[in-house]
Each structure stands twice: as C-alpha cells, then as structure tokens.
Amino acid sequence: MMKSLFQTRRNLPHGLLICVCASIILWAISSSVEGRIWSGTKHLDRHIDARLKEQEIKPSKQSSDAEFLRRVHLDLTGKIPTVEAVVGFLEDGSKNKRKKKIDELIGSELYLDYWTRLWTNWLIGRDDSNREERMGLEGWIRESLAQNMPYNQFVTALITAEGSVEENGAGNYLLRYNLSPVDLASHTSRLFLGLPMQCAQCHDHKTEAWYQEDFYGLAAFFANTRLERIYEAEEDGGRRVVDRILKNVPRGSVRIPGTHERIPPSFLDGKQPKTQPTKQRFALSEWITAKDNPHFCHAIVNRIWAHFMGKGFVEPLDGFGEEYPPSHPKLLDWLAEDFMIHGYDLRYLTRTILNTKAYQRTSETNKSNQYDDLYYSHAYVKPLTAEQFFYSMLESTGFERLQKRRDRGQLENMKQRYLERFLFLIDNGEMEEVEAFNGTVPQALMMINGSLVNDSGNHKARGGLLHHILKTQRSKRARLDQIYLTTLSRYPRTSERTYFDRYLRSSLYRNDALAYEDLYWALLNSAEFALNH
Amino acid sequence: MNTQVGVHECETLDPQQKDVSRRYFLKVGVSSFLGLIAMRHLQSLAWTPVEGITASAKHCIVLFMNGGASQLDTFDPKPDTLNAGPFAAIPTSVEGIQFSEHLPQLAEQAHHLSIIRSMVTREGNHERARYLLHTGYAPTGSVTHPTLGSIASHYLNDEDFELPNCVNINAPAFTSGFLSAEHDPFVVSDPMKPIEDIKYPPQMDARRFEQRLRMLTDLEKDFLKKHANRSTEAHQAIYKKADKLINSPNVKAFDLSQEPLAIREAYGMNQFGDGCLMARRLVEAGTKFVEVSLDGWDTHNNNFERSKNLLETLDPAFSMLVKDLADRDLLDETIVLWLGEFGRTPKINENDGRDHFPNGWSVVLGGGGIRGGQVIGATSEDGLEVVDRPVSVPDLFASLCFSLGIDSEDQNYSRGGRPIRVVNDGSVIEELFD
Known part of the structure; x- marks a missing residue:
C-alpha cells in the first residue's frame, strides 16, 4: 500500500543511512562537480545496461553528432538548432564536445526561456485567461531557474507564498487556483508528489489507499489563505488594483461537500501538524519536502527523466502507487537519493541524465530492440510538443532572422497570432505537454497550405527562406546542404542528393526553383521534422 | 463546489467483470455468438438489443x-x-x-x-x-x-x-x-x-501537389522504416486525410x-x-x-x-x-x-x-x-x-x-x-x- 510507504521509510532508517553515508564518501572522493556527474552518469548506464542484458535486448549504437545535437537542443531549449550551431558542432573536433554542448545549452538564455514555459505549464496549465498571473509567475520562475534555486526551496516558495504578489511572484501559483483548497491540494499532490489524489476529491480512490478524508486533510492546509487587494484612486474617481497581498488567517479546516464534517489539516501519513493555523502552509511544505518523504524526490526525478528519455520509470507521471509499479525501481530510488544528496540541483540532475550513453543512443532500432518500449534500448521517439514544433518552425522558416524590415513589436504580434492559432487547434487545457501532431487535420492543413510554410518556401518571396538560400547559394550542392540543415539539422545523404537530381530531371519544371520549393516543403512536412528522435 | 461521497466509476474493468463476461459467454454458448455476428452485420439496418x-x-x-x-x-x-x-x-x-x-x-x-x-x-x-x-x-x-x-x-x-x-x-x-x-x-x-488553409496556396494545384506528396513519401521511406511507431503512423494518417479533404467537393459543407x-x-x-x-x-x-x-x-x-x-x-x-x-x-x-x-x-x-x-x-x-x-x-x-x-x-x-x-x-x-x-x-x- 502506498500509504505504508511513508511509514516503512521511517521504520527503516538504516538503509537510508547507509545509502547517505556511501554517497557522502563517494562525493568526498570525487572532488570536482564534474567527477560527481560522471559517477552518477556511469551508475545510470551500468544499471540500464545490466537490465538490457538480463532481458537479452541489444541496445542501439550511439547517435550521430547531428542526431544528438538536434535532440539536445529540442530537449533543453525547446527548438531545433540554428544552421550555424549544427555546422559548428559537426566541425568541432574535440573529444568531449557533447558534454561541453550540454553545459553550454544549460547556461543559455534559450534554456531559461524554454524551461520557464515548461514549468509554467506544469504549474498552472495553459489556460491563458489570466495573463497577469501567468506573467507574474513566469517572471518568478525564470529568476529561480536563473539562480538554479534548489528544487526543495522552489517548491517551498510556491506553497508558502505570502505578502505582496507584486514582490513575490510565486504567489501567483496560489492565485491561479483562486486560493481554492481543493484545487491546490489536487494540483500540489499530483505535481510535487506524483500522487493521483484528485480522484479522492469526490470519492475514495478505488485502486490506491486514498480516502476522501486524506484529500480534504491535505486541502485543509490551504484553508488559511486570504487575498487582500490594495487599491489606488484614479483621477476619474475610480480605483485600480495596485497590489495583491496574500495573508494567513487562523482558520484550519475544510468541509467535505455534502457533509457537515469539518476536516482539519492532516498529512498523508495521518499525522497532524503541531503548528498554529497561520503557519500551516509552512508545516505542509516542510512535510512535502522532508528528506524522509519518499515521494518528493521520486516525483521530480521521474518527471525530468521522462522529459528527456521519452518515458518515465513510472507512467503516468502522477501514477505513483500500487497500480503502476516503476520499471526500474532501484534506479528510481537511486536517482532520487542522488538528487537529494546533491542539493536538489535540477541542473546537476539534467547533466547526469544527458551525459548517459542511454540518452545519447540513436533512435534507430535493431532487430532485437524494435519492440522495446520499457528498457531504454534506443532513444524513444518523442512527438514534438506544440511549442517545440512552433518554435522550430519559426527557426526553419527564418521567420525572425529574415523579416528585418518589420519592427520587433510587429514581429511579436505575428508570432503570438500564429502561436495562439496553433495552440487552439490542439489544446484541451491539459497541464501536461501536448503533442504537436496528435492527429488533427487542421494542423496538417496549416502545414500543407498555410502561409508560414508556403511564404517561406516561395522562391520569389523576399524575406522568405528559400528565396534567401537560392540567392546566396549558387551550387546545387550548397543549396541542398542549406535546405537540409535548416529543416532537418543535418547534411543530406548521398542517396538524397541522387534522388533530388532525378526529381529535377523528371519533374519537367521550366524553373528549377520550383523543385527546390517542393523539397523544402516536403522536408518541413516530414515525420523526421515533426518528431524528436 | 458540490460533490457527494460515494463510490465512483473511475475504474473501468475489474478482473471479476472480465470473469463474468467469460462465464456468460460460455454459458450462453455458440448460438449467441453467431447472433452477435449477425447483429453486427445488421447494425446499419436496425439495432435491437433492448426488447x-x-x-x-x-x-x-x-x-x-x-x-x-x-x-x-x-x-x-x-x-x-x-x-x-x-x-x-x-x-x-x-x-x-x-x-x-x-x-x-x-x-x-x-x-x-x-x-x-x-x-x-x-x-x-x-x-x-x-x-x-x-x-x-x-x-x-x-x-x-x-x-x-x-x-x-x-x-x-x-x-x-x-x-x-x-x-x-x-x-x-x-x-x-x-x-x-x-x-x-x-x-x-x-x-x-x-476554414483556414483548406485551399492550396496560389502557386499550387492538384497535380503539382500530388508530385510533392510523392516526393515526401519517397524521402521519408527510410526514416519511417527505422522508426516504425505510433507517432510516425499517426503523422502519415493525417496527411492522407488532409489531402482527401482538400480535394473533396463535399468541402462546401463548411x-x-x-x-x-x-x-x-x-x-x-x-x-x-x-x-x-x-x-x-x-x-x-x-x-x-x-x-x-x-x-x-x-x-x-x-x-x-x-x-x-x-x-x-x-x-x-x-x-x-x-x-x-x-x-x-x-x-x-x-x-x-x-x-x-x-x-x-x-x-x-x-x-x-x-x-x-x-x-x-x-x-x-x-x-x-x-x-x-x-x-x-x-x-x-x-x-x-x-x-x-x-x-x-x-x-x-x-x-x-x-x-x-x-x-x-x-x-x-x-x-x-x-x-x-x-x-x-x-x-x-x-x-x-x-
């Protein structure tokens, strides 16, 4: 039973202690950060390889440099690399260039932009109806990521936010849910603990040992929060909100709807906080982020692992419990422990995962592993998320680089319009990442006939990418190189060059430029472009 | 928020249910199985499972x-x-x-x-x-x-x-x-x-589009062979559907x-x-x-x-x-x-x-x-x-x-x-x- 996990952990301190000691010794031995990452990375690979061997699955070989670069750009910055980045990386002859690239990207502005968007969606979903709260939260997240704030502090700040929301953007997380105790309990347990508690809002959970009282006990922690608006008089006699203040009131219980029972705050292990009601969110955050709460680190390392590897140890990500046992239980425990020992450092966790052989395998399968979707024998193909797809499209159509005559504001407006339309077509308000090609025809229509693709692929259109390539590159070879680098982030293969030669001859176009248009269109519309592989 | 305490239909099928249907199947036997097939065939004509x-x-x-x-x-x-x-x-x-x-x-x-x-x-x-x-x-x-x-x-x-x-x-x-x-x-x-993008852009027509589609199919053959999975299949399927839609006279319904x-x-x-x-x-x-x-x-x-x-x-x-x-x-x-x-x-x-x-x-x-x-x-x-x-x-x-x-x-x-x-x-x- 899931609940017993909380207790068993406490009954078994020896195992934990040994683990901690061993890790501290290891840490002491490896003096540099680099050393620590390498030892973690090696441990992950050893464990995954051993499981593969046990299953008699032959892993795929390592990815090519171009394949690696495209994947790591998509995973860390949310879009494909620029042509310059591809060429630069392929020409770099140094031995540890992949590791250097990972470090470089983690330190980049693009990484902060992308992970801010990711975290915002994880925390408050895509509902865009309150832009003020979204932007307030985004600002706070970006700042936290830029400082590489330890994850336990990050979560604590979100749960315990108080005071001026203007000054403390973390408060927007509570505000987004209108301070609703049930919504916050549901969301907090899903995201920070990986537990599907939201079912217990309306009824006892059927497959896990969660009762309605557990859920409302958790919700009660949020019952002490109130919002006070600060107004400023305006010249026309009206008033406007200048700040919003989150306050704690001495109230500490909620009622289960349809009953008269008031439920006081209670942790999921059944214990009750000893603090006064005004401090109860602090008590909750301490309990959630406590070292002996096994779910806290498990949930986040599983989420991050799933983001990079295409499959979590536990799926769904909020499915921790009896029903969905982890595929690699020991490795999950180890990774969670390792994350905790290294100061809840998300960048450290990211580096540890990205440097593994497992992450850097090719996505091409072999006979022995083509059906594997459990043991990480090859890089699992991930459909681009809506945002990844959109920002990659902007990159490969030269949208920002080539439209120089427009001013920045105009460009941002156009971008926003495209993005809104794109998201509308695929969004159903989910908190998780939405796949770009989840099957809707309007998206395909947008790619087939839409102006973003076709304007940039029109050889006569100034400011369009194809026009630019054909004007600046004179040889067929160079033109093909540029078209492939721009769209698929790699050079064309010999067979692809030959194919294009044949196409030029057989298409009977009076103008060769039309054949290039077709090629550019075909590559942008290919599965290779639409997938992270 | 108003909700009630009680059981729920969160879950879909428990083992018992599976068992019941299997037992039911054995008991009712082959004749009803044939009946089921016949019923499927007749679905478009009349569907009468409730007497x-x-x-x-x-x-x-x-x-x-x-x-x-x-x-x-x-x-x-x-x-x-x-x-x-x-x-x-x-x-x-x-x-x-x-x-x-x-x-x-x-x-x-x-x-x-x-x-x-x-x-x-x-x-x-x-x-x-x-x-x-x-x-x-x-x-x-x-x-x-x-x-x-x-x-x-x-x-x-x-x-x-x-x-x-x-x-x-x-x-x-x-x-x-x-x-x-x-x-x-x-x-x-x-x-x-x-409906946005339901028509070809100005420089495109059905013949040239067909040629483009063929190029796309040829060029991604190799990738699809090495990456056969649900994502690639879904990608193929919607392109076929989109193409059919663009060229349908029925599109005027929109x-x-x-x-x-x-x-x-x-x-x-x-x-x-x-x-x-x-x-x-x-x-x-x-x-x-x-x-x-x-x-x-x-x-x-x-x-x-x-x-x-x-x-x-x-x-x-x-x-x-x-x-x-x-x-x-x-x-x-x-x-x-x-x-x-x-x-x-x-x-x-x-x-x-x-x-x-x-x-x-x-x-x-x-x-x-x-x-x-x-x-x-x-x-x-x-x-x-x-x-x-x-x-x-x-x-x-x-x-x-x-x-x-x-x-x-x-x-x-x-x-x-x-x-x-x-x-x-x-x-x-x-x-x-x-």
Missing part, C-alpha cells in the same frame, strides 16, 4: 454549454419558489411542460424534445466534469478515454467519406484517446470565418456563404448560430458527429443577466436547428443533445450568481428516433436533490450508443493494454424510445 424498442439515428449533434448552464433558468424552472430567481416560466407546445421565459422559440419545438431533469454526477470541477460528459468516464490520469465524437467516428466510420466524421466547432476538443488518431475531432475555431441569408439570420448570425448551421450542413453531407460549443455559462456572479444574454443566443439557434432538420427529413436520423458539464446551484449566492451543481441537473435530447414531448425524472421543489429516476452519465451514453447503433458493451484496448468498454455500467433510458 421491444428500436432506434435509428445515424448522426449526432451536441450543443455544449461550456461552464455549466443553470437548470432552473432553462429547462427545470421552479416558479414561485425560494430559489426561482427572476425568470418566469412559460408554457410550451406540450401541455404541462414549462421552459424559462427566455426560450420562447424553443418552447414551440418541445414536442420534438425529451427533457431529462434528473442527471446526477459527482464531478464538480470544470475540467474533470467536462471530461466525464465528453467521454462517459471520470478522468483517471492513466487512461485517456475517447471523446463521444471519436467513438461515433470509430464505429460509424465510412472509409470513402472525405470529410471528417467528427467535427468540433467553437472550442478545442478532447481527443480520440486510445482509438486511432484518424478519429480525432476536426476543430473549427470560428465558423463565421472561412461554406456558409452558400446558405440563404434569411436562414443564416434565423440561426442568429453569431458564432454559435453559425456553428449550428454548419452542423446541419455537415450532417447533410454525411458527417456523423458535430459538437457546437457556447461558452460563458460559469455564472458565479450576475447569473441572471448573463444567462439571459446567453439564452438569447441559444434560443434561435437551437430551435432553428431542430426545425431545419425536421423540414429536411433529417431529424429522425439525427440526435440533438443539449448539455453542459454540470448544472448550477439552486441557491443564489451573495453575488447574484449560481455555483457548480452536479447533484441534479438537466439535459435535453431530440431527434434520432427519440420520443419527443416528455419529461424524464424530477428534482425536489427546492431543486436540491433528484426525487425521481436518477440518470447517470453512463446511462446517457448507453442511450446515445443504442440510438446510434453502437454496441456500448464493446471493448477497446487502452494504450496500457487494458480492455475498456465503450460505456461502463450504463443502462439505456428506455423511456426515450418508442
């Missing part, structure tokens, strides 16, 4: 009131009671049935409609309730269930039909879940505007400019009215399922003014849709279903609003062989509870399936390999059918 009643729908149009409409201010008025609010109740074309005063045109169509006043659900959160009312299942987090339109598209699929079988108008849609991606809803974000202005005006000439008109045109062309959303019903404050405005949009569109379908002899084969994700509290709150209320609310059905001019179930005088014939979401879904000739007991497999019924534990509401 004595028949149903004949081929299409379904859902009018979805996003946010949850108030039953007291629409189809379950409680005149002269404490919770009545300012709206009066008016008579309809059926003696004894009253609607809100802001539904005068629809009141004239009441003889086509069955009003269910006793819906009982347990989800009081918008997102969860919306999922429930679209899929028939409460969200589990682990399985993504298909939305009703995708179910219809899956079972009533016509391979040769070029238009999408499932269209959602005015709002993003739920997905086909564990069914094939080709049954995902086609989303029309605004019916008042032409073009409302082909409709006489007077008709368009009768529907209201707004986004919802045009959506209803587009739904009729699509059904006429052969589309199986269309959902049209009307947003704005989450009236926690100022409920009456906001509801009145919304009803003024709803009334002409809904009534015209029923009338128009009837005039074209399409009503008998088209179910029209009106609902939201839940009702609203009978008690009026301090902001003159009504809050979420899943404990007893109304849905309306008409057409598709459904008996009109009746009320099913009832709520108490204060509206706080159902006092007669509670109806669950699975009951509603089983009835829709029955009417459309879909076997609601049929099982499909989730991504995780679990068998999941089209509808779990629902019984057909027999009063709906003759």
Whole structure:
C-alpha cells in the first residue's frame, strides 16, 4: 500500500543511512562537480545496461553528432538548432564536445526561456485567461531557474507564498487556483508528489489507499489563505488594483461537500501538524519536502527523466502507487537519493541524465530492440510538443532572422497570432505537454497550405527562406546542404542528393526553383521534422 | 463546489467483470455468438438489443454549454419558489411542460424534445466534469478515454467519406484517446470565418501537389522504416486525410456563404448560430458527429443577466436547428443533445450568481428516433436533490450508443493494454424510445 510507504521509510532508517553515508564518501572522493556527474552518469548506464542484458535486448549504437545535437537542443531549449550551431558542432573536433554542448545549452538564455514555459505549464496549465498571473509567475520562475534555486526551496516558495504578489511572484501559483483548497491540494499532490489524489476529491480512490478524508486533510492546509487587494484612486474617481497581498488567517479546516464534517489539516501519513493555523502552509511544505518523504524526490526525478528519455520509470507521471509499479525501481530510488544528496540541483540532475550513453543512443532500432518500449534500448521517439514544433518552425522558416524590415513589436504580434492559432487547434487545457501532431487535420492543413510554410518556401518571396538560400547559394550542392540543415539539422545523404537530381530531371519544371520549393516543403512536412528522435 | 461521497466509476474493468463476461459467454454458448455476428452485420439496418424498442439515428449533434448552464433558468424552472430567481416560466407546445421565459422559440419545438431533469454526477470541477460528459468516464490520469465524437467516428466510420466524421466547432476538443488518431475531432475555431488553409496556396494545384506528396513519401521511406511507431503512423494518417479533404467537393459543407441569408439570420448570425448551421450542413453531407460549443455559462456572479444574454443566443439557434432538420427529413436520423458539464446551484449566492451543481441537473435530447414531448425524472421543489429516476452519465451514453447503433458493451484496448468498454455500467433510458 502506498500509504505504508511513508511509514516503512521511517521504520527503516538504516538503509537510508547507509545509502547517505556511501554517497557522502563517494562525493568526498570525487572532488570536482564534474567527477560527481560522471559517477552518477556511469551508475545510470551500468544499471540500464545490466537490465538490457538480463532481458537479452541489444541496445542501439550511439547517435550521430547531428542526431544528438538536434535532440539536445529540442530537449533543453525547446527548438531545433540554428544552421550555424549544427555546422559548428559537426566541425568541432574535440573529444568531449557533447558534454561541453550540454553545459553550454544549460547556461543559455534559450534554456531559461524554454524551461520557464515548461514549468509554467506544469504549474498552472495553459489556460491563458489570466495573463497577469501567468506573467507574474513566469517572471518568478525564470529568476529561480536563473539562480538554479534548489528544487526543495522552489517548491517551498510556491506553497508558502505570502505578502505582496507584486514582490513575490510565486504567489501567483496560489492565485491561479483562486486560493481554492481543493484545487491546490489536487494540483500540489499530483505535481510535487506524483500522487493521483484528485480522484479522492469526490470519492475514495478505488485502486490506491486514498480516502476522501486524506484529500480534504491535505486541502485543509490551504484553508488559511486570504487575498487582500490594495487599491489606488484614479483621477476619474475610480480605483485600480495596485497590489495583491496574500495573508494567513487562523482558520484550519475544510468541509467535505455534502457533509457537515469539518476536516482539519492532516498529512498523508495521518499525522497532524503541531503548528498554529497561520503557519500551516509552512508545516505542509516542510512535510512535502522532508528528506524522509519518499515521494518528493521520486516525483521530480521521474518527471525530468521522462522529459528527456521519452518515458518515465513510472507512467503516468502522477501514477505513483500500487497500480503502476516503476520499471526500474532501484534506479528510481537511486536517482532520487542522488538528487537529494546533491542539493536538489535540477541542473546537476539534467547533466547526469544527458551525459548517459542511454540518452545519447540513436533512435534507430535493431532487430532485437524494435519492440522495446520499457528498457531504454534506443532513444524513444518523442512527438514534438506544440511549442517545440512552433518554435522550430519559426527557426526553419527564418521567420525572425529574415523579416528585418518589420519592427520587433510587429514581429511579436505575428508570432503570438500564429502561436495562439496553433495552440487552439490542439489544446484541451491539459497541464501536461501536448503533442504537436496528435492527429488533427487542421494542423496538417496549416502545414500543407498555410502561409508560414508556403511564404517561406516561395522562391520569389523576399524575406522568405528559400528565396534567401537560392540567392546566396549558387551550387546545387550548397543549396541542398542549406535546405537540409535548416529543416532537418543535418547534411543530406548521398542517396538524397541522387534522388533530388532525378526529381529535377523528371519533374519537367521550366524553373528549377520550383523543385527546390517542393523539397523544402516536403522536408518541413516530414515525420523526421515533426518528431524528436 | 458540490460533490457527494460515494463510490465512483473511475475504474473501468475489474478482473471479476472480465470473469463474468467469460462465464456468460460460455454459458450462453455458440448460438449467441453467431447472433452477435449477425447483429453486427445488421447494425446499419436496425439495432435491437433492448426488447421491444428500436432506434435509428445515424448522426449526432451536441450543443455544449461550456461552464455549466443553470437548470432552473432553462429547462427545470421552479416558479414561485425560494430559489426561482427572476425568470418566469412559460408554457410550451406540450401541455404541462414549462421552459424559462427566455426560450420562447424553443418552447414551440418541445414536442420534438425529451427533457431529462434528473442527471446526477459527482464531478464538480470544470475540467474533470467536462471530461466525464465528453467521454462517459471520470478522468483517471492513466487512461485517456475517447471523446463521444471519436467513438461515433470509430464505429460509424465510412472509409470513402472525405470529410471528417467528427467535427468540433467553437472550442478545442478532447481527443480520440486510445482509438486511432484518424478519429480525432476536426476543430473549427470560428465558423463565421472561412476554414483556414483548406485551399492550396496560389502557386499550387492538384497535380503539382500530388508530385510533392510523392516526393515526401519517397524521402521519408527510410526514416519511417527505422522508426516504425505510433507517432510516425499517426503523422502519415493525417496527411492522407488532409489531402482527401482538400480535394473533396463535399468541402462546401463548411461554406456558409452558400446558405440563404434569411436562414443564416434565423440561426442568429453569431458564432454559435453559425456553428449550428454548419452542423446541419455537415450532417447533410454525411458527417456523423458535430459538437457546437457556447461558452460563458460559469455564472458565479450576475447569473441572471448573463444567462439571459446567453439564452438569447441559444434560443434561435437551437430551435432553428431542430426545425431545419425536421423540414429536411433529417431529424429522425439525427440526435440533438443539449448539455453542459454540470448544472448550477439552486441557491443564489451573495453575488447574484449560481455555483457548480452536479447533484441534479438537466439535459435535453431530440431527434434520432427519440420520443419527443416528455419529461424524464424530477428534482425536489427546492431543486436540491433528484426525487425521481436518477440518470447517470453512463446511462446517457448507453442511450446515445443504442440510438446510434453502437454496441456500448464493446471493448477497446487502452494504450496500457487494458480492455475498456465503450460505456461502463450504463443502462439505456428506455423511456426515450418508442
């Protein structure tokens, strides 16, 4: 039973202690950060390889440099690399260039932009109806990521936010849910603990040992929060909100709807906080982020692992419990422990995962592993998320680089319009990442006939990418190189060059430029472009 | 938020259930197995699993009131009671049935409609309730269930039909879940505007496009061979469908400019009215399922003014849709279903609003062989509870399936390999059918 996990952990301190000691010794031995990452990375690979061997699955070989670069750009910055980045990386002859690239990207502005968007969606979903709260939260997240704030502090700040929301953007997380105790309990347990508690809002959970009282006990922690608006008089006699203040009131219980029972705050292990009601969110955050709460680190390392590897140890990500046992239980425990020992450092966790052989395998399968979707024998193909797809499209159509005559504001407006339309077509308000090609025809229509693709692929259109390539590159070879680098982030293969030669001859176009248009269109519309592989 | 304590239908199939069906199968034996096959074949002619009643729908149009409409201010008025609010109740074309005063045109169509006043659900959160009312299942987090339109598209699929079988108008849609991606809803974000990108760009024509498509197929052959999986297959499938759509003469079903202005005006000439008109045109062309959303019903404050405005949009569109379908002899084969994700509290709150209320609310059905001019179930005088014939979401879904000739007991497999019924534990509401 899931609940017993909380207790068993406490009954078994020896195992934990040994683990901690061993890790501290290891840490002491490896003096540099680099050393620590390498030892973690090696441990992950050893464990995954051993499981593969046990299953008699032959892993795929390592990815090519171009394949690696495209994947790591998509995973860390949310879009494909620029042509310059591809060429630069392929020409770099140094031995540890992949590791250097990972470090470089983690330190980049693009990484902060992308992970801010990711975290915002994880925390408050895509509902865009309150832009003020979204932007307030985004600002706070970006700042936290830029400082590489330890994850336990990050979560604590979100749960315990108080005071001026203007000054403390973390408060927007509570505000987004209108301070609703049930919504916050549901969301907090899903995201920070990986537990599907939201079912217990309306009824006892059927497959896990969660009762309605557990859920409302958790919700009660949020019952002490109130919002006070600060107004400023305006010249026309009206008033406007200048700040919003989150306050704690001495109230500490909620009622289960349809009953008269008031439920006081209670942790999921059944214990009750000893603090006064005004401090109860602090008590909750301490309990959630406590070292002996096994779910806290498990949930986040599983989420991050799933983001990079295409499959979590536990799926769904909020499915921790009896029903969905982890595929690699020991490795999950180890990774969670390792994350905790290294100061809840998300960048450290990211580096540890990205440097593994497992992450850097090719996505091409072999006979022995083509059906594997459990043991990480090859890089699992991930459909681009809506945002990844959109920002990659902007990159490969030269949208920002080539439209120089427009001013920045105009460009941002156009971008926003495209993005809104794109998201509308695929969004159903989910908190998780939405796949770009989840099957809707309007998206395909947008790619087939839409102006973003076709304007940039029109050889006569100034400011369009194809026009630019054909004007600046004179040889067929160079033109093909540029078209492939721009769209698929790699050079064309010999067979692809030959194919294009044949196409030029057989298409009977009076103008060769039309054949290039077709090629550019075909590559942008290919599965290779639409997938992270 | 109003929810009840109790068991739930979160889960789909327990081992016992599987056992029962196996035992049942063994006991009933081969003859019924043959019967089942015969029945599948006869589905398109007549579907008769419930003794004595028949149903004949081929299409379904859902009018979805996003946010949850108030039953007291629409189809379950409680005149002269404490919770009545300012709206009066008016008579309809059926003696004894009253609607809100802001539904005068629809009141004239009441003889086509069955009003269910006793819906009982347990989800009081918008997102969860919306999922429930679209899929028939409460969200589990682990399985993504298909939305009703995708179910219809899956079972009533016509391979040769070029238009999408499932269209959602005015709002993003739920997905086909564990069914094939080709049954995902086609989303029309605004019916008042032409469908975007449905025509080739200026420099393109069908012949050149065919050549392009062939190039795409040739070039990605190698990649697809090395990456055979669901994502690549889905990608292929939608391109084929998009191509078929672009070149279909049926595409004019989306073009409302082909409709006489007077008709368009009768529907209201707004986004919802045009959506209803587009739904009729699509059904006429052969589309199986269309959902049209009307947003704005989450009236926690100022409920009456906001509801009145919304009803003024709803009334002409809904009534015209029923009338128009009837005039074209399409009503008998088209179910029209009106609902939201839940009702609203009978008690009026301090902001003159009504809050979420899943404990007893109304849905309306008409057409598709459904008996009109009746009320099913009832709520108490204060509206706080159902006092007669509670109806669950699975009951509603089983009835829709029955009417459309879909076997609601049929099982499909989730991504995780679990068998999941089209509808779990629902019984057909027999009063709906003759």
